[in-house]
Each structure stands twice: as structure tokens, then as C-alpha cells.
Amino acid sequence: MKSTTSYTYKDIWLIAYPILISLLMEQMIGITDTAFLGHVGEIELGASAIAGVYYLAIFMIGFGFTIGSQILIARRNGEGNYRAIGNIFYQGIYFLMLMSLVIFTLSQLFSEQILGVLVASDRIVGAATDYIRWRVYGFFFSFIGAMFRAFFVGTTQTRTLTLNSIVMVLANVVFNYTLIFGKFGFPPMGIAGAAIGSSLAELVSVLFFIVYTYKRIDFRKYGLNHIPGFRTRELSQIMHISVWTMIQNFISLSTWFLFFIFIEHLGERPLAISNIIRSVSSIPFMTVTAFASTCSSLVSNQIGAGHSRQVPALINQHIRLCACIVVPLVALISLFPSPVLRIYTDIPDLIAASIPTLWVLCSTYLVSIPGFIYFQSVSGTGNTRAAFILEMIALVLYIVYILIVIIGLKADVAVCWTAEHLYAICIGVASYLYIRKFNWQHKRI
Template identity: 70%
Template structure:
């Protein structure tokens, strides 16, 4: 198959995204590692509360993916002056959305959580986390637009620097606020939420200063702060609204998974949170190459080189396996070594090993599935991507409801839901890229 990019070029674009995603994952890993030494209740509650926050955050991330597709297309066309207006309209929109979602979360999240969490202890801890975590909406929503700009223009090294700053900030803030160091009160799970929100504030400030000092703002029309432009925003939303819905629904089903597991007991929920964080490393590796593929597909179409798309997709699947498989082998051979990072309770580590093995096997499907799915989004056919995702998630929820909620299967078996997701999303997206009418899409 015809290709345009070498593996070295793909790696050059992907590795800063990979580093930034892993660094962001380390925020969750840091929270889990610290809270795993506070107690199993806090460890389990942070799973539900963390995914609750993530489900809302992913709407903003979905919007930024739409903006990123447009920025990448304009970059491929050489229309650099159109990139700034896309960026700023995205920032305006996401700040408004952050204000609305912040207010709704503060008012309604206690009521929602009380009705869906069976354990009173888990509810108290989760509500405490969310109350402070939602302040991060304002900072993280701005951050995703900066990511859209840097990925869309293939200037991804900045993401690495930003991620290092954010993770180091999170480690410091969490250590001080969770355990009450240097004269600060011992806040436990609330301290983890405050620390993560402050780290996102530091990240946003870094992006602003770096862009102003190091990027050619005039080239991309970033030096002009435009008025609100409904036409530009509408153009972004035409692409991104489907990605926003898709991301929210996707993470909402992930939230439902943890709610189902919570009904299996506090120990099962604690195991699920540990495995979620361990699996985050191979997931972020797979997503880095998938996101790179989506951006390059959009650039190829913008440059009129549609015949290179299929070959580029296959390249990303191969390089994804090259990086993910060694990680999975290491996890399977030395599970206790990995799990020791997240908890110092020996029987909790032992109980988590079967779940880790099951989830590792799912990545044999998830690597190509994610690459193909992001490629569909990269064509600009985000409505089609949403339709496929909704079909797959309906199957996912039905499977999880029957085997976890109804049959109450073991927590390790519960993770086979990831195999179900990977199989069906891969089948749908492969069929679309082979047979679909994606080459004529205009954005």
C-alpha cells in the first residue's frame, strides 16, 4: 500500500503526544498511588469520582478533537491565518461550557451520586472529591484547545514540556494536601482533588506563556484576539459536536461499568481502580499513535493524497504493537511489581492479578481498534464515528449489565467488556474505511 510518511516521521510526531498522554495518566496514577495508602474506600471512591469528572471533561476533549481536525486540515492546505480564529472561538466556547458544567456539578452531583452509589462510605468520599475537582474544568478546558493547536500543526514537543510541569506540580500538591505536610491540613481524598485542579491551573499558565514567547503568533493569527464569530464556531461544531457526544457517551458507559462493579463490593471497586490505572499506560501508548494517525489522515486528505490513507493506518497499527506488546508482556510476567506501586496491601495486590491478565489480553484488539476509530474521525466523518460508537456501546452496556449486574461475575471476568468493545469497534471502522464514502467529505 502507498504511504507518505516514514516510521521515523510518525515517531517524531507521536512521541511528544505519547509523553504528554503518559504524563497526564500519571496524574491519575499519582492520585491512586497516594490514596492506596490512605484506604480501600478512598481508593474505590476515587475511581467513580475520577471517571465522573473524566466523562464531563471528555466532552471538552471531543470538541478539541473537532477543532484539531480543522486546524490540521488548514495546516495541510497552508491556510495558516485561519488557524488562530479556530483556536480562539474554541477557547471562548469551552470557557462558557466550563462555567455551565461547573455550576451544574456543584448543584446536582451530590443528588446524583446519592442515588447511584450503594455504599455510604464510598458516597461521602466521592462527593468530597468531586466538589473540589470540578474547579479544574476552567483550566483543563483551555488546555485541550492548546493541545488541539499543537497537534494540528504537528508541533507536539511542547506537549511533553507541559506534561512534565503538570505531573511534577500534581505530585507536590498531592503529597502536601493528602497527607498534610509543611503545615497544611491532612485532607485525604479532597486533597487529591485540589492538587489535581491546581496542577491543571499550572499547566494552562505554562501553555499561555510558552505560546506567547516561543510560537510565531503572527503566522497563525494568534496575535489578534478576535470577537466572537458564530460562523467559525458553527464550522467547528459541525465537526466536533458528534465527537463531543461520542466521548461523553463513551465515558458515561465507563462510569456505568464502575457503578456496576461497586455493587460487587468495596474490594472489587478498589481492584477496578488499580487495574484502570495500570492499564492506562498501554492505553495511552495506543492512543498516542491513534491520535497521530487521525491527524495525519486529515493532513493527507487536505493535501489531496487520499491514496496514502490506508497504508498510513497500517503503519500506525504496526508501530503501535511494537510499543504496546513489550509493556503487556512485562505486566504479565511481573504483576506484583506493578501493583505494588498502587497499594501496600498484599491480599489486594494478589486479588488484582487475574484482572490485570484479562485486561492485558484486550489490547491485542484495542491497538488496531483505536487506530481505525481515530482514522474515521480524521476523515471528518465524525457523525459516522458517533453512530458506530453508539452501536458498539449499546452492545458493551448490555454485556456488562448481564454479566456484572445480573450474574455478578468475578471482577476479572468483568474486564472482558474491553474485548467486546475492541472487537466491534474494529469491525465497524475497518468496514467503513474499506467501503465507506469518506474520500468526498468536505470540512
Template identity: 65%
Template sequence: MQTKYTYKEIWLIAYPILISLLMEQMIGMTDTAFLGRVGEIELGASAIAGIFYIVMFMVAFGFSIGAQILIARRNGEQQYKEIGNLFYQGVYFQLGMAAVMFLLCYSLAPMILVRLVSSEHIYNAAISYLNWRVFGFFFSFTAVMFRAFFLGTTQTKTLTLNSIVMVLSNIIFNYILIFGKFGMPALGIAGAAIGSSLAELVSLIFFILYTRFHIDIHKYGLNKIPGLNRSILKRMLNVSFWTMVQNFLSLSTWFLLFLYVEHLGERSLAITNIIRNVSGILFMVMMAFASTCGSLVSNLIGSGNIDCVPGTIRQHIRIAYALVLPLAIFFTLFPRLILSVYTDIPELQEAAIPSLWVLCSAYLFLVPANVYFQSVSGTGNTRTALGLEMITLAIYTCYITYIVAYLKLDVAFAWTSEHVYSIGILILSYFYMKKGKWSQKKI
């Protein structure tokens, strides 16, 4: 197996990403854990509203993935000065998109959700959350460009520091605003939204200050803020557009799953929100190595070490398995322990156990599937990645529509959709990396 990186080198790049992603996941965990002690309606509503927000956010995140691929390629080619221009053009685009998303969500979300959500209580609580959460677009959309910069230049330790600051801020703000501490009113689910948006603002401020005082801004061309350059932005969109569409479609189908589950009842929706957060722990561990693999694949192609790509992919799968599978086994053996973090309602804990078992088994396939899929994106062939994703999502959508919306099976069966998705994307991505013409892609 021909490789350029040792396991230690991969770990040194990936572990800051892992810590940062886990810290970011703790924001959702904090919201769920706090709201799980307010009530099942708030817990379920935060699932619908939270996924609705994430669908919008993932469009911006998709753009940042494309920007990260370009930054990583320029970093591999040692064209460091071009990185600053890519970064600033990305920030301009993200701020413009944040304004558009803010207006669309603030005006259209009530009209959309009132037609999709069957429970009036869930609807009212979800709108209460979204009315405050959308302010976070301006902060989170900009912050992901900093993430793209640090990932693309493999300076990932910064992400760990930022995430710690963000999580601590979120815990403090949520505790004060949800439960009404230190003289503040108890805002419940609205407090969770305000707290998360404020935490994203703190995160952005940290990124700005850290970059100014700890990064060689002259080396990366960050010392001069350029004007809007449409030719560079067009080049970025040629790569990023497909990841934006891909991320939007991927999360939209997940939103569809939550809407289907909501029609099974408020308890089923509350269970799904808890399982989503438990899944997030495993998913973030997996994605730390999948994202690292995507960046290293781009760097390898940029530096001419194409023969090392297959071996590097296999390295990432092994190291991801070494961390994800023990965690999944632990969650399977001690389900009440992990579920008690999210709710203190015994009946809800008991009802969620079958779904947790189904979810954990899916990671046998999700790990290699995501590593291979991120590798496809890392080659710069983002249009191909979108095509693979659309084929898989079409199968996924048909599956959840049949078993959840039509058959109305128990919520645990809904989570078998993760098996369907992961097996589909694994097969397609594997054969593309094995047989596809990706090595000569110019970006």
C-alpha cells in the same frame, strides 16, 4: 503499500504525544498511588468521582478533537491564518461550557450519586473529592484547546514539556495536601482533588506563556484576539458536536461499569480503580499513535494524498503494536511489581492479578481498533464515527449489564468487556475505511 510518511517521521510526531499522554496518566497514577496508602474506601471513591469528572471533561475533549481535525485540515491546506480564529472561538466555547459544567456538577452530583452508590462511605468520600475537583474544569477545558492547536499543527514537542510541568506540580501538591506536609493539614481525598486542579492551572499558565514567547503568533493568526464569531463556531460544532456526544457516551458507559462493580463490594471497586490506572499506561501508548494517525489522515486528505491513507493506518498499527505488546507481556509476567505501585495491601494486590491478565489480553484488539477508529474521525466524518461508536456501546452496555449487574460475576470477568468493545469497533471502523465514501468529505 503507498505512504507519505516514514516510520521515523511518524515516531518524531508521535513520541512527544506519547510522552505527554504518559505524563498526564501519571496524574491519575499519583492520585491512586497516594490514596492507595490512605485506604480502600478512598481508593474506591476516587474511582467513582474520578470517572464522573472525566465523563464531563471528555465532552470538552471531544470538542477539542473536532477543533484539532479542522486545525489539521487548515494546516494541510496551508491556510495558517484561519487557525488562530478557530483556536480563539474554541476557547470561548470551552470557557462557557466549563461554567455550565461547574454549576451542574456542583449542584446535581450529590443528588445523582446518592441514588447510584450503595456504600455511604464511598459516597461521602466521592462528594468530598468532586466538590474541589470541579474547579479544574476552567483550566482543563481551556488547556485542551492548546493541545488541539499543537497537535493540529504537528508541533507536538510542546505537549511533552507541558506534561512534565503538570505532573511535577501534581506530585508536589498531592503529597503536601493529601498527607499534610510542610504545615498543611492532611486533607486525604479532598487534597487529591485540590492538587489535581492546581496542577491543571499550572499547565494552562505554561501553555499561555510558551505560546506567547515561542510560537510564531503572526503566522497562525494568534496575535489578534477576535470577537465571538458564530459562523465559525457553528462550523466547528458541525464537526465537534459528534465527537462531544461520542466521548460523553463512551465514558458514560465506563462510569456505568464502575457503578455496577461498586455493587459487588468496596474491594472490587478498589481493584477496578487500580486496573483502570494500569490500563491507562497501555492505553496512552496506544492513543499516542492513534491520535497521530487521525491528524495525519486529516493532513493527507487536505494535501490531496488520499491514496496514502490506508498505508499510513497500517504503519501506525505496526508501530503501536511494537510498543504496547511488550509492555502488556511484562505486566502479565510481573503483575505484583506493577500492582505494588498502586497499593501496599498484599491482599488487594493478589485479588487484582486476574483482572490485570484479562486487561492485557484485550490490547491485541484495542490497538488496531483505536487506530482505525481515530482514522474515521480524522476523515472529518465525525457523525459516522458517532454512529459506529453507538452501535458498539449498545453491545457493550448489554454485555456489562448481563455479566456484572445480573450474573454478578467476579470483577475479572467485568474486564472482558474491553474485548467486546474493541472487536466491535474494529470491525465497524475497518469496513468503513475499506468501503465508505470518506475521501471527499469537506470540513
């Protein structure tokens, strides 16, 4: 049945599902790391949580830049100004290469000292440092891959992402199995092997994107046939949109990193539980993220095409479709927690201790589905500054909450994870009010 927008549910699904598959496949990198390291030891399992979120927080600076680029690409795509897209893409690549070099250097110099100050357990610090020392090489590849994703999502050619992600995950499984456990003549490297394997998988991903784009994409249509020099004027236009998403994404993930640091102070067992729960959450969370990303891109396309009035109905379509997938999924996880947790660890008491936290996590999605989709829609309007302000308000409340619950009350780890409910409710209510009450329809970018 036709919706009240220019897109049917089938149209939305055809754009969203390749993003979903690609995100799920890429999350398989983290899931693979957790599953393999869970069979190495509890210290490695906890350290990979700290190191993984630390890496992700830094990566989100570059990813935030590509979100702004994606919004611009989607707007030009909606306007029919296709040749301008190539210049946005290349200026983004130049900037991200410079950024990756700076971040790589700073990470190699200061990561161990930063973790030493924040983390209580010396064993966790040592293992996390071993991971990060090799993992930061991945910045050079993951930033380029994120820019390719911005191009394909912004132009609604998302099927490419599925193929790329399958290739990357298969590469990661092979590299991790080989390097963590020391197979095929390689020495066992443990947590360092997981980091090297993940970075190599991201290199494979970028090589796939380059070959696929060269073979399958109309270079002339999108202005990719001409490689321009570095242009500060065009870059400043991208930065005008991206600066807020860069800061916003970094602070958001840094806050989540802070959550894991606080959990670590409760002990190595709560940290191990939280890392397992983080990994289990990746599948439903990435499903929500896929629909939120699709909604952001389609909102920008709709505004570019002059159909601003259809945006609220478009958002509601995404919420309903996402809920139809995520709610049954988390219900199944809640009903059968032990088989799910057994993927990540074979320690019986750790499985039993993780179940209450898993139930708390699953209930989060009742509020995070509408919350995250509405929030990404705010960015899709082009007003990334407003999205930044909304998230900062939610994050301040989130930090106050985890300070009270984790540091002050030293509550059970399951209670600590209710912080996710607070964040989703705050960001959802604020974004809903913005879409319904504020004047965003004629925002020019």
C-alpha cells in the same frame, strides 16, 4: 526504509512520541492520586475511581469539542491555510470557557444527589463527593489546556506537549503529597487534597502553555496575533464537526462510569481492584491513544494535501508501530504483576486478588490497538457523524454485555473486564469496514 505513504515510521514516531509522553505524564495525575490514596485507605481508593471517571466523563464533553477543532486545524494546516487556524483556536477558547462555567455550576449543585442514587455505599458516596467538590474547579483550566493541545497536534508541533506535561506532573506530585498527607504546615486533607492538587496542577499547565506560545510560536503565521470577537458563523462550523465527537466522548465515558457503578454493586473490594487495574492500564492505553490521535491528525493532513489514497497504508503504519511498543509492555506487566500492583497498594490479599483481572486487561490490547487506531482514523476523515454512529453501535453491545455479566451473573471482576475485548472488537471491525468500503476520500470540512 521508506513506507508507501508520505510519512516514514520515523516521521510518525517524531509526531507521536511527544503526544505519548504528554498523555503519560498527564495520566500520572491519576496514577499519583491512586498511589497516594491507596496508602490512605480502601474506601478512598474506591471512591477516587468513581469520582475520577465521573469527572472524566464530563471533561470528555469539552475534550470532544477540541477533537473536532483539532481535525479542522489539521485540515487547514494541510491546505496551507495557516492564518485561519488562529480564529478556530480563539472561538474554541470562548466556547469552552462558557461551557466550563455551566458544567462547574451544575456539578456543584447536583453531583452529590447523582452519586447518592447510583452508588450503594454511603462511605463511597461521601468520599467521592469530597473529591468532586474540589475537582470541578479544574474544568476551567483543563478545557483551555485541551484547546492548546488541539492547536499543537493539529499543526504537528507536538514536542511542546512533552514539556508541558512534565511541568504539570511535577506540580501535581508536590501538591498531592503536600495536601493529602498534610506536609509543610498544611493540614492532612485526604481525598479532597488529591482533588485540589490535581486542579492546581492543571492551572500550572495552562500558564505554561500561555507563556510558551507567547515566547515560541509564530503568532502572525497562525493568525494568533489578532484576537477576534465571538463569531457564531465560525463557531457553527466548528460545532458541525465537534458536536458528534462531544456527544460521542461523553456517552463513551459515561458508559465506562456505568461499568464502575455496576462493579461497585459487587462490593468495595471489586471496586478497589478495578481502580487499581484502571490505573495500571493508563500507560498502555495512553500509548494506543497517542498513536490513534497522531493517525487522526495525519489522516486529516493527508486528505487536505490531496493524498487520500495513502490513508489506508498510513493507518497500518500506525498499527504496526504501536504494537511494537505496547505488546512487549503488556507482556512484561503480565509476567511480573505483583511488583506493578505493589505501586498502588501494600495490602497483600488485594494484590493477589487483582492479578487475574490484570491478565485480562493486558490481553485486551491485542484487539484494542487496531480497533482504536482505525476508529480515530474515521474521525480524521472529517466524518465525525459516522464515527458517532459506529461507536453507539459498539456501546449498545457493551452495555448489554455488562448488564448480563455484572448485574445478571454477578461474575468475578476479572470476567467483568472482558467487556473491554467486546468493545474493541466491535469498534475495530466497524471502523475497518468504513475505511475500506465507504466513500470518505472527498469529505469537505
